[in-house]
Amino acid sequence: MSDSPAGSLETPFTQQVGIEVPLICGAMYPCSNPELVAAVSQAGGIGIVQPISLTYVHGHDFREGLRFIRSLTDRPIGMNALVEKSSQVYEDRMRRWVDIAIEEGVRFFVTALGNPRWVVEAVHAVGGVVYHDVTERRWADKALAHEVDGLICVNRRAGGHAGTLSPAELLESLADLGVPLICAGGVGDGERFRDALEMGYAGAQLGTRFIATVECKVHDDYKQAILRAREEDIVLTDKLSGVPCAVINTPYVERVGLKAGPLARRLLKGRKTKHWVRSFYALRSVWQLKRASLRGISYKDYFQAGKSVSGVDAIEPAGDVVRRFASIASSARSLQPLANQGG
Numbered sequence: 001m002s003d004s005p006a007g008s009l010e011t012p013f014t015q016q017v018g019i020e021v022p023l024i025c026g027a028m029y030p031c032s033n034p035e036l037v038a039a040v041s042q043a044g045g046i047g048i049v050q051p052i053s054l055t056y057v058h059g060h061d062f063r064e065g066l067r068f069i070r071s072l073t074d075r076p077i078g079m080n081a082l083v084e085k086s087s088q089v090y091e092d093r094m095r096r097w098v099d100i101a102i103e104e105g106v107r108f109f110v111t112a113l114g115n116p117r118w119v120v121e122a123v124h125a126v127g128g129v130v131y132h133d134v135t136e137r138r139w140a141d142k143a144l145a146h147e148v149d150g151l152i153c154v155n156r157r158a159g160g161h162a163g164t165l166s167p168a169e170l171l172e173s174l175a176d177l178g179v180p181l182i183c184a185g186g187v188g189d190g191e192r193f194r195d196a197l198e199m200g201y202a203g204a205q206l207g208t209r210f211i212a213t214v215e216c217k218v219h220d221d222y223k224q225a226i227l228r229a230r231e232e233d234i235v236l237t238d239k240l241s242g243v244p245c246a247v248i249n250t251p252y253v254e255r256v257g258l259k260a261g262p263l264a265r266r267l268l269k270g271r272k273t274k275h276w277v278r279s280f281y282a283l284r285s286v287w288q289l290k291r292a293s294l295r296g297i298s299y300k301d302y303f304q305a306g307k308s309v310s311g312v313d314a315i316e317p318a319g320d321v322v323r324r325f326a327s328i329a330s331s332a333r334s335l336q337p338l339a340n341q342g343g
Helices: 012-017 034-042 051-057 062-072 088-103 117-124 137-145 167-177 190-199 220-228 251-256 262-269 274-295 307-311 318-330
Strands: 023-025 046-049 078-082 108-112 129-134 150-154 181-184 203-206 234-237 245-248
Touching: 012 150, 023 034, 023 318, 034 046, 034 062, 034 318, 046 051, 046 062, 046 108, 051 062, 051 078, 062 088, 078 088, 088 117, 108 117, 117 129, 129 137, 137 150, 137 167, 150 167, 167 181, 167 190, 190 203, 190 307, 190 318
Parallel strands: 023 046, 023 203, 046 078, 078 108, 108 129, 129 150, 150 181, 181 203
Antiparallel strands: 234 245
């Protein structure tokens, strides 16, 4: 198939970012390898670089990794910046990654887990765009106070750290904010993508669907687990990071249970101890997810996925996914007016 999408779908998001299809390949640890990021962008959507995946998992120097992606596509790519202040070392490293990405021409950034102000200031200085992950109105209000350009609306159908509201409920609670809103969670097939746009979203962010692609370099056990899974197989566990995380309910997950131990729960509630415990969980989950995702289910760990597994029935090229979704969405009789999508 050609690199061009079946048909462009203009929304305020595509206008801001300079792409043809309002579809994001969300940043995923450890699944965001350069080939996957590039394939989605080349097909008309936009792939997002996850820095720890690029460096720690896939072994690239950050700058050289970006240049490798650029050798695969000259179309826009984005970067994910986690702005939580877990440590000064981590914050300094993230600031350096953002600086390098800007130097290498990246102009779309997705921030999460903290105050995005410093990213906004750096990116706006070069004419770029920043969207922020939110799960509810209070976080959206805070992000907009720091002048982000749009919001990634993480609903309860998402993989990883999901929200608590349905896509419709989250849209309704944020629709008056006047910025583009991206549906994140539950979009595993073209029909769901079309529905999100018709509902009034300016685009959709996919994770699980893009794991089950040819370009994604996770172990085939992970991809096959997604193909086999149904909606009811997605469960929430707080054993990975101390907060609920959506994973596939494998025999290992069933055996170890879904709840953190009583000591961990107590420490997570403490004002002085919660950051230490979350840092411990984060380091452990980085190791567990890398091991299971790249080495297979024999390691009996966790496979993150969302309820969109119900729409994933084949491992296929990422570009084919983008083009098929674009074709289905463009065949819809009407989309919501741009004004309802933050235009």
